[in-house]
Amino acid sequence: MLSADRRGFYNIDFEVCSIQDYKPNERYDKIYCISVIEHIENPEIKFKCLEKLMSMLQPYGQLFFSFDFVIEKGKDTYDFYVDKKTAGELLHWFGIEEFESDDISYGVFPSGCVLGVICIKAQNEDS
Secondary structure, X not given: OOHHHHOOOOXXXXXXOOOOOOOOOOOEEEEEEEOOHHHOOOHHHHHHXXXXXXXXXXXXXXXXEEEEEEEEOOOXXXXXXXXXXXXHHHHHHOOOOOOOHHHEEEEEOXXXXXXXXXXXXXXXXXX
């Protein structure tokens, strides 16, 4: 039994596929993409996935997404492909030119790796 079923939510459809392969039958009011984008290594594919997510929104629908990015590397290797430069490119893609350090949550791992997390809310204004 799915966790959603146990909580009384029966109107949820689950799809297991890549963002690129997902072909919805409808457009959505809200899409949540939490800590996924940073695991896409190829920058071109990363931006195509964001475009796809935005195209799946209804007019004035909202995309909420977050991504972790490496601020300082520790002694261990992590599978994060967003560094400071790429984080800036992602923000620029959404029209965000500057952001404050207060907008970022930081996490320090025992290996010494420091990760920042940025959360963004974007709205589809197309009709």
